Amino acid sequence: MERVIIDMDEVIADPMGEMINWYRGEFGREVDYSKMTSGSWVKGFPEEHQTLILERLMSPGFFRHLPVMQDSVDVLKEMNKSYEIFIVSAAVEFPNSLKDKLDWLLEYFPFFTWRQLVLCGxxxxxxxxxxxxxxxxxxxxxxxxKYLYHTPHNISVTEYxxxxxxxxxxxxFL
Amino acid sequence: MERVIIDMDEVIADPMGEMINWYRGEFGREVDYSKMTSGSWVKGFPEEHQTLILERLMSPGFFRHLPVMQDSVDVLKEMNKSYEIFIVSAAVEFPNSLKDKLDWLLEYFPFFTWRQLVLCGxxxxxxxxxxxxxxxxxxxxxxxxKYLYHTPHNISVTEYxxxxxxxxxxxxFL
Known part of the structure; x- marks a missing residue:
């Protein structure tokens, strides 16, 4: 069985979308997608609010109720039958996200087990x-x-x- | 630089030693090391208390203040200079341990960074x-x-x- 390694944020979970919606509601302002191309979507927020955005990212509970990326549940449910799937998230940078990410995965992707999650730096x-x-x-x-999952911060990348x-x-895959 | 993957529990941290000390103080009884050879040190505790032991393992804070394995800090501090070291713990089974393990590692092994920790199933x-x-x-x-780190539950293993x-x-390594 071939092994497929799948990222979490911006691939199956949508922290950027959640943050943009919240920011719009809180400040009535839009992000600038063209400023994300350095590789970080946080850079798309106005500079004076980037610390606030980071603090919200670091806070307990932020990763617990994120929206799911469209069609990811249906496609991964099928893929999980014919591939060895691991969800691998570089989450250790956000210590409060660790348990949230496990709980989120098991709630929204109930066909995965805890054995399929990897939280690393x-x-x-x-x-x-x-x-x-x-x-x-x-x-x-x-x-x-290697497959690059499309998102505003990587639009200038051409290697993958x-x-x-x-x-x-x-x-x-199916 | 060669990469060395190092386990946490029973290799650099001592949850079994901590549990045995606590159990002795609480119940005045000893564990039976010969019953651990199925691969789990929990089996060495009297059967009527194994659920209690597992509950304590699962509880928040248990992994936060574990004793450090003898000489592991000094040896790993040196190894960290000439090897690419990752501490990889199959911790996702214990959701409450995830943040505790990160905090424990950074406190007792301050020369490691969060980038060097992997928490998986x-x-x-x-x-x-x-x-x-x-x-x-x-x-x-x-x-x-592959190197098998010596502990009572693996004494009958001869392959490594x-x-x-x-x-x-x-x-x-040094």
């Missing part, structure tokens, strides 16, 4: 046949086939096969 | 040149060199090179 020791991730820094060391959404993933 | 996707672990089930899939203590690890 760096992904260079992760081995598998395929990796889907939105960060080139996570793909670069991976020994298998791009996955635009989970329907496209289904075409490739 | 299963270790089969971990890649590296060397792995030190007390569980044969974690070593079996590892592609590199055994590391008796961190002084022996220093002789091999």
């Amino acid at each position: 760096d992904k260079r020791m992760i081995n598998g046949d395929h990796m889907i991730d939105d960060h080139p820094r996570n793909l670069v060391h991976f020994p298998g086939k 096969q791009r996955l635009h959404d989970w329907k496209e993933a289904a075409e490739i | 299963d270790k089969r996707m971990i890649n590296g040149d060397h792995m030190i672990d007390d569980h044969p089930r974690n070593l079996v899939h590892f592609p590199g060199k 090179q055994r590391l008796h203590d961190w002084k022996e690890a220093a002789e091999i």
Whole structure:
């Protein structure tokens, strides 16, 4: 069974979308997507509010009720039958997110078990046949086939096969 | 730089020793080491108390103040200069331990960073040149060199090179 390594944030969970909705409601302002291309969506928020955004990211509970990326549940439910799937999140940078991410995964993707979650700081020791991730820094060391999951902060990256959404993933993997 | 994957519990942290000391104080009874050889040190406790032991293992805070394995700090401080070290713990089974384990590592091994911790359910996707672990089930899939860290629950295992203590690890790695 081939092993597929799948990232969490911006791939199956949508912290950026959640934060933008909250910010709009709280401040009535929009983000600037063109400023995210350095690799971080936080940079798309007005500079004077980036500390606030980071604090909210770090706070307990933020990752517990994030929206799910469209079609990810249906496609992964099928993929889970014919691939060895691991959800690998570089979450250790956000200590309060660790238990939240486990609880979130088991609630929204109830066909996964706790054995399929990996919470790390760096992904260079992760081995598998395929990796889907939105960060080139996570793909670069991976020994298998690499897919860049499309998101505003990576639009200028050209090195990897791009996955635009989970329907496209289904075409490739199912 | 060669990558060394190091387990946490029973290798650099001592949850079994902590539990035995607590149990002795609480119940005035000893564990039976010969019953641990199925691969779990919990089996060494009297059967009527194993649920209690598991509950204590699952409770928030248990992993936050565990004793450190003898010489592990000094040896790993040196190894961290000439190897790429990752501490990989199959901790997702114990959701309340996740943040505790990060805080514990950064307190007792302050030369490590959060980037060097991996919290997973299963270790089969971990890649590296060397792995030190007390569980044969974690070593079996590892592609590199394997070392079984000596502990009462694995004394009957003969397949792997055994590391008796961190002084022996220093002789091999330093």
